[in-house]
Amino acid sequence: MRVAMLAIDGAFDSGLATVADVLETANVLRDEIERPPPPWEVTVVGTRRQVRTAAGMRVTTTSVEELDAPPQLLVAPALGVRQSAAVVETVGAARNRPLLDLLARCRSEGIELAGACTGAFFLAESGVLEEQPATTSWWLGPTFRARYPGVDLDTGQTLVRGEGVSTAGAAFAHIDLALSLVHTQSPALADLIARYLLIGDRASQASFAVPTMLARNSPEMATFERWVRSHLDGPIRISAAAAAIGLSERTLQRVTAATVGMSPVEFVNEVRLDEAAFLLRSSTLTADAVAARVGFQNAGTLRALVRRRRGMTIRELRRGATRA
Incomplete structure (x- = not known):
């Protein structure tokens, strides 16, 4: 050829x-x-x-x-x-x-x-x-x-x-x-x-994407990302997030799709997962404790998200594996 x-x-x-x-x-x-x-x-x-x-x-x-x-x-x-x-x-x-x-x-x-x-x-x-x-x-x-x-x-x-x-x-x-x-x-x-x-x-x-870097490309997304990180330890309602940063829910959906190709909920989960990965690699917190820190009721939800988005287990993520 x-x-x-x-x-x-x-x-x-x-x-x-x-x-x-x-x-x-x-x-x-x-x-x-x-x-x-x-x-x-x-x-x-x-x-x-x-x-x-x-x-x-x-x-x-x-x-x-x-x-x-x-x-x-x-x-x-x-x-x-x-x-x-x-x-x-x-x-x-x-x-x-x-x-x-x-x-x-x-x-x-x-x-x-x-x-x-x-x-x-x-x-x-x-x-x-x-x-x-x-x-x-x-x-x-x-x-x-x-x-x-x-x-x-x-x-x-x-x-x-x-x-x-x-x-x-x-x-x-x-x-x-x-x-x-x-x-x-x-x-x-x-x-x-x-x-x-x-x-x-x-x-x-x-498994390599960093939500903060993606959000930098839009002032609205950067504000949304900062707000999400400051509210990770509890439930996040997209309507409340949009109102808090001065956007309508429809506008936030449009901005999120145009900037990162995700829905607001998907982006929130990416931020949760990014923070969870950091905690798993930098602390001795249990999986349940990490899950609670990033807004999940139990480690089962976190495990499912890690498997779906990273293609690995929590143990592999804690070790810093990059298999996808």
């Missing part, structure tokens, strides 16, 4: 390297299985002959016009930035317009597209994710929803496959994305690579 990876100034070093490494490992191991798929031919493509990555390394690229043949898969770039405003500024910059045009053109020609982390912003900015399911880094969810309301975003997922386009979550989900690309050609080879490289299962980003 001919794979083109886009690279621009400020590209996330590990993102580029990870995709390339997984696909090269596939080439090395493909003869270890019966009926191996064709090899992957990876080309780094850019609008300039050489780009500088976020870590300062220089990468020589091939221009689109110099490609010997059209790619069968085009992987959008991820950026080595940590501020949502910088992501938006970069994807909307005039200098990167050729990349967006390339993505749109490849989409119209039926070429498979993929992107991880901030790479999903390039896909969305080009219009190829409109009315498509997608994911991105959990902490970029509020900004993504505000800028691309026509995309069916689910930041709870690490990997989302739409019609001819795949997206993956936070930065090191590049591993999951690359492995899924191999899986489409050979599940057996993907399994071999996962074992060879010690790649674990990260089916969800939920």
Whole structure:
């Protein structure tokens, strides 16, 4: 398969390297299985002959016009930035317009597209994710929803496959994305690579999301989050919370959905779970005591929430496990 990876100034070093490494490992191991798929031919493509990555390394690229043949898969770039405003500024910059045009053109020609982390912003900015399911880094969810309301975003997922386009979550989900690309050609080879490289299962980003960081993207949400934390040890009525922060219940529902993709009740539970995880890891309180501190009548309710949202037990959560 001919794979083109886009690279621009400020590209996330590990993102580029990870995709390339997984696909090269596939080439090395493909003869270890019966009926191996064709090899992957990876080309780094850019609008300039050489780009500088976020870590300062220089990468020589091939221009689109110099490609010997059209790619069968085009992987959008991820950026080595940590501020949502910088992501938006970069994807909307005039200098990167050729990349967006390339993505749109490849989409119209039926070429498979993929992107991880901030790479999903390039896909969305080009219009190829409109009315498509997608994911991105959990902490970029509020900004993504505000800028691309026509995309069916689910930041709870690490990997989302739409019609001819795949997206993956936070930065090191590049591993999951690359492995899924191999899986489409050979599940057996993907399994071999996962074992060879010690790649674990990260089916969800939920266990990594921090409610406080998500709420920062909206003044109303930040106020709601602070109010919830100050009332965690008792029952929380959404109508009372809305009134306390000067919003109607309908407005609070709308703001919560637009900012974090949840209902107010779901967000309250995320805050409860975030506080419970902190208490379990930093104290010797029993599960029942922790449950009471975050507003649950008993540990059974907390256990069910931990299992549903984190995919683990309270004991695993207390140990600091990150299995999802």
